[in-house]
Amino acid sequence: MANLVKFTIDGRELEAAPGTLVIDAAKRAGIEIPAFCYYEGLSLQGACRMCMVEVERMPKLQTACTLPVAEGMVVRTDTPQVAQARKGTLEFLLTNHPLDCPVCDKGGECELQDMVFRYGAGESRFTEIKHHVDEKQWSPVVYFDAPRCILCYRCVRVCDEGMGVGALGVVNRGVVAEIAPNHGDHLECDECGMCIDICPVGALTSGAYRYKTRPWEMEHVGTICTHCSNGCRTTLGVRNNQIIRGNNRDSSGINGEFLCIKGRYAFDFYDHPDRLQAPLMKVNGKLEPVSWSQALAAVARKFSDVKARGGNFGVIGSNRTTNEENFYLQKFARQVLGTNNLDHRRSGDIVSLLDALHGQQTALATTADLYQAKAVVVISADLALEHPLLSWQIRANWRHHAAHVYVVTTEPVREDKYSVNAARCAPGQELETLQALRPQLVDEPELIFVFGDTIKGEKVRKLVEFGASLGKPVKYVCLVDYANSRGAMDMGLTPELLPGYRASGMPGLTIAEMLAAEDLDVLWVVGANPLAGASLAARGAFVVVQDLFLTETAQAADVVFPACSAYEKNGTVTNVTGEVQRLKRAVQAMGTKPDLEIIGLLAREMGEAAQLGPWSADKVFAEIRATVPGYNVPLPVILTGGAAQTSPVNGRVEAPARPELIRSARNGLFSSGTLGRYSNVLHSVLEGRRQP
Amino acid sequence: MLASYPPGRQRSAVVPMLIFAQDEVGSITPELVQEVAKRCGVQPVQVEECVTYYSMLRKKPLGKYHVQICTNISCLLNGGEELWKRACEQTGLGHKQVSADGMVSLEEVECIGACSWAPALQVNYDFEHLVTPERLDEILAACRKGDYVEKAK
Numbered sequence: 016m017a018n019l020v021k022f023t024i025d026g027r028e029l030e031a032a033p034g035t036l037v038i039d040a041a042k043r044a045g046i047e048i049p050a051f052c053y054y055e056g057l058s059l060q061g062a063c064r065m066c067m068v069e070v071e072r073m074p075k076l077q078t079a080c081t082l083p084v085a086e087g088m089v090v091r092t093d094t095p096q097v098a099q100a101r102k103g104t105l106e107f108l109l110t111n112h113p114l115d116c117p118v119c120d121k122g123g124e125c126e127l128q129d130m131v132f133r134y135g136a137g138e139s140r141f142t143e144i145k146h147h148v149d150e151k152q153w154s155p156v157v158y159f160d161a162p163r164c165i166l167c168y169r170c171v172r173v174c175d176e177g178m179g180v181g182a183l184g185v186v187n188r189g190v191v192a193e194i195a196p197n198h199g200d201h202l203e204c205d206e207c208g209m210c211i212d213i214c215p216v217g218a219l220t221s222g223a224y225r226y227k228t229r230p231w232e233m234e235h236v237g238t239i240c241t242h243c244s245n246g247c248r249t250t251l252g253v254r255n256n257q258i259i260r261g262n263n264r265d266s267s268g269i270n271g272e273f274l275c276i277k278g279r280y281a282f283d284f285y286d287h288p289d290r291l292q293a294p295l296m297k298v299n300g301k302l303e304p305v306s307w308s309q310a311l312a313a314v315a316r317k318f319s320d321v322k323a324r325g326g327n328f329g330v331i332g333s334n335r336t337t338n339e340e341n342f343y344l345q346k347f348a349r350q351v352l353g354t355n356n357l358d359h360r361r362s363g364d365i366v367s368l369l370d371a372l373h374g375q376q377t378a379l380a381t382t383a384d385l386y387q388a389k390a391v392v393v394i395s396a397d398l399a400l401e402h403p404l405l406s407w408q409i410r411a412n413w414r415h416h417a418a419h420v421y422v423v424t425t426e427p428v429r430e431d432k433y434s435v436n437a438a439r440c441a442p443g444q445e446l447e448t449l450q451a452l453r454p455q456l457v458d459e460p461e462l463i464f465v466f467g468d469t470i471k472g473e474k475v476r477k478l479v480e481f482g483a484s485l486g487k488p489v490k491y492v493c494l495v496d497y498a499n500s501r502g503a504m505d506m507g508l509t510p511e512l513l514p515g516y517r518a519s520g521m522p523g524l525t526i527a528e529m530l531a532a533e534d535l536d537v538l539w540v541v542g543a544n545p546l547a548g549a550s551l552a553a554r555g556a557f558v559v560v561q562d563l564f565l566t567e568t569a570q571a572a573d574v575v576f577p578a579c580s581a582y583e584k585n586g587t588v589t590n591v592t593g594e595v596q597r598l599k600r601a602v603q604a605m606g607t608k609p610d611l612e613i614i615g616l617l618a619r620e621m622g623e624a625a626q627l628g629p630w631s632a633d634k635v636f637a638e639i640r641a642t643v644p645g646y647n648v649p650l651p652v653i654l655t656g657g658a659a660q661t662s663p664v665n666g667r668v669e670a671p672a673r674p675e676l677i678r679s680a681r682n683g684l685f686s687s688g689t690l691g692r693y694s695n696v697l698h699s700v701l702e703g704r705r706q707p
Numbered sequence: 708m709l710a711s712y713p714p715g716r717q718r719s720a721v722v723p724m725l726i727f728a729q730d731e732v733g734s735i736t737p738e739l740v741q742e743v744a745k746r747c748g749v750q751p752v753q754v755e756e757c758v759t760y761y762s763m764l765r766k767k768p769l770g771k772y773h774v775q776i777c778t779n780i781s782c783l784l785n786g787g788e789e790l791w792k793r794a795c796e797q798t799g800l801g802h803k804q805v806s807a808d809g810m811v812s813l814e815e816v817e818c819i820g821a822c823s824w825a826p827a828l829q830v831n832y833d834f835e836h837l838v839t840p841e842r843l844d845e846i847l848a849a850c851r852k853g854d855y856v857e858k859a860k
């Protein structure tokens with residue numbers, strides 16, 4: 016890097032790029048400068064005065080969080096004057112702050128507590144009565160206790176800048192200044208809890224977590240959110256086999272500190288009272304609980320019979336189950352049952368995209384790319400609601416790198432606010448509208464196109480042609496629903512394709528065709544709900560369902576197996592940008608089994624286990640890495656909780672894309688298919704209740 | 708007004724817009740907050756921040772004549788405090804209180820930049836310099852009757 020600035024901190028000679036803040040330079044050199052209001056990635060505030068340092072030839076102490084390094088600058092953080100300033104600042108912060116850490120929800124992970132312990136005075140000189148205000152509840156998930164607030168403005172900034180919501184403000188001034196929500200006495204917002212997470216003290220607390228436990232009493236399990244395709248890493252706080260909290264404690268993974276309401280709170284479906292805990296079997300027309308061995312035997316017998324007489328199977332997979340489960344299911348269907356009637360609900364036309372991009376290695380964008388690219392074009396999606404992490408990344412890119420954002424949608428979206436051009440289009444006219452942006456787009460040095468489910472089939476091809484015609488490096492994100500839609504496609508859960516987008520070359524029924532086929536003998540549904548709003552034509556078909564709840568499909572089943580949720584099993588999932596990440600079991604739900612194990616046990620019951628291989632997640636993943644094109648991702652990255660992008664094909668996909676089958680559920684922030692129905696949090700917040 | 712700020716800095720217009728609107732409406736109503744937020748492209752809560760921060764922006768209407776009496780140092784030395792007490796007695800009002808008929812309101816203020824002519828007070832946008840107790844009585848009487856002549860208007 017050219018022209019590094021040289022300066023010293025505490026006698027150590029250091030170098031940094033011009034514009035680097037003293038606080039960051041110190042941190043990189045391992046010198047801690049305490050700070051409250053400074054927060055990497057958010058605008059500078061200079062409000063708390065905790066970061067004071069002495070700078071030679073400057074008359075007074077300076078705030079290290081707003082001071083850029085300069086050539087020859089001599090900074091000291093270890094002088095008596097600095098120590099005194101820190102102590103004084105803390106004393107002021109504590110004037111009206113209650114001194115009751117033992118009853119505060121933040122105790123044990125509070126930045127103020129730590130700082131006072133380290134830099135503060137041993138006792139208080141303050142004998143006056145403290146200014147007190149009662150605690151307020153702003154929403155089912157957000158509580159505010161004004162006396163604990165140290166007015167660092169982190170919450171205000173993360174909501175405004177990070178989320179693009181701007182629901183919080185600071186009202187009044189001086190000693191009565193406090194944080195206020197956007198609707199006087201309550202909040203109407205994304206309910207993401209980012210403000211709570213970022214609060215250094217116990218002023219903002221979470222309705223889902225407060226006063227339930229202490230941080231050191233929990234085990235912290237890093238896994239992946241199961242709600243949408245963005246695949247945020249979340250750390251589940253677990254105690255006594257219960258998930259008590261969701262956050263991304265160590266800011267690791269593709270999402271850093273980000274989580275939306277679903278990732279942070281909507282894990283609560285897992286212990287909903289309606290969770291299935293024993294296999295069910297239809298006895299005299301009614302589903303009755305039975306033992307695992309009875310249920311497995313009954314299904315295996317049926318499968319073997321139908322197979323022996325050459326009957327018709329239909330197998331429907333899930334876009335929530337793991338890659339291992341999807342792979343194993345398709346292997347079971349194709350090799351054991353000998354059927355190619357295999358499908359899942361498709362929500363984005365990745366097949367057309369891969370085919371159109373044949374020969375281009377790096378044309379699929381990652382989550383990180385969305386933060387780095389010079390320009391991003393959002394087509395036909397309300398990202399802030401449907402793909403919260405992608406939206407967060409683009410916003411951060413705009414804030415930090417002044418990225419150019421373009422929008423082509425039928426309705427106004429949050430991205431409009433920071434776009435250079437927000438174009439409205441008539442439904443179906445996206446590409447025509449995009450053409451109109453051409454003069455601006457050709458001037459961009461590089462671009463990412465993010466497109467929703469209305470761009471499919473021929474339109475994907477046209478979009479890629481358009482991208483290529485710009486003559487610039489272009490990458491794409493094909494939006495899909497749910498935690499593992501990409502994985503379901505990649506693992507070949509369609510009649511047309513084998514794992515890795517190799518053509519199956521065999522006919523097979525799609526979901527709609529299975530439901531309509533009058534001669535279907537067995538319908539096996541793993542983690543999906545195709546009979547919601549639809550019916551099965553084959554009256555006599557034997558229906559087997561694996562699910563968490565008694566969904567519409569499960570109600571119509573002959574046998575129901577209670578399955579584990581994503582938080583109760585290991586495995587891998589592939590997110591919307593094709594990044595593979597690892598699930599880690601956080602809790603165990605009584606009576607349930609992972610879908611992989613259920614499928615494996617069925618194979619064993621049928622005497623076919625040998626040809627399918629062991630049903631441990633690690634073994635199946637090893638097989639996937641070895642046999643599925645593009646999945647030879649570096650194992651250490653995955654095992655250590657990282658994300659590795661797959662590179663599925665580098666040639667034509669020799670199979671039809673079936674765009675007519677593609678439809679996104681368009682789940683917003685407060686819905687999440689069948690799981691969302693069982694999340695009390697999603698129903699409790701105002702915004703969730705308002706949804707149709 | 709928005710045009711007088713550089714592009715992208717429209718939020719700078721929040722405070723002046725609030726002042727002008729307050730002069731017209733009498734106080735900052737919730738509808739006004741919404742409207743200003745919309746025009747300046749900020750969130751209503753961000754307008755609320757300004758309204759509650761600045762003491763010259765107010766959510767309740769003041770009297771038709773708002774009398775602000777300075778008791779800061781120069782005026783204090785020249786009888787400002789006495790003026791303030793006298794005004795309170797005369798009107799029966801205290802700091803930031805409004806008469807029942809809505810004609811007069813009082814406020815004790817810090818330096819209003821008229822130290823050379825202390826003691827000074829302000830009636831709405833009008834300055835009154837070198838105010839004597841008698842002049843104060845006249846001013847208050849005129850305000851109550853509604854015939855105080857505002858030069859600055």
Ligand code: SF4
Binds near residue numbers: 175
């Ligand atoms: S919950 Fe999220 S959207 Fe709501 S105020 Fe907090 S940061 Fe803003």
Ligand code: SF4
Binds near residue numbers: 164167169194215
């Ligand atoms: S509520 Fe928390 S994050 Fe917000 S200003 Fe107060 S201390 Fe800072």
Ligand code: SF4
Binds near residue numbers: 247274275
């Ligand atoms: S953005 Fe998606 S993956 Fe991330 S927390 Fe929200 S629902 Fe989960």
Ligand code: FES
Binds near residue numbers: 064080
């Ligand atoms: S961290 Fe520097 S003033 Fe708050």
Ligand code: FES
Binds near residue numbers: 778780783817
């Ligand atoms: S002190 Fe009263 S006007 Fe300055």
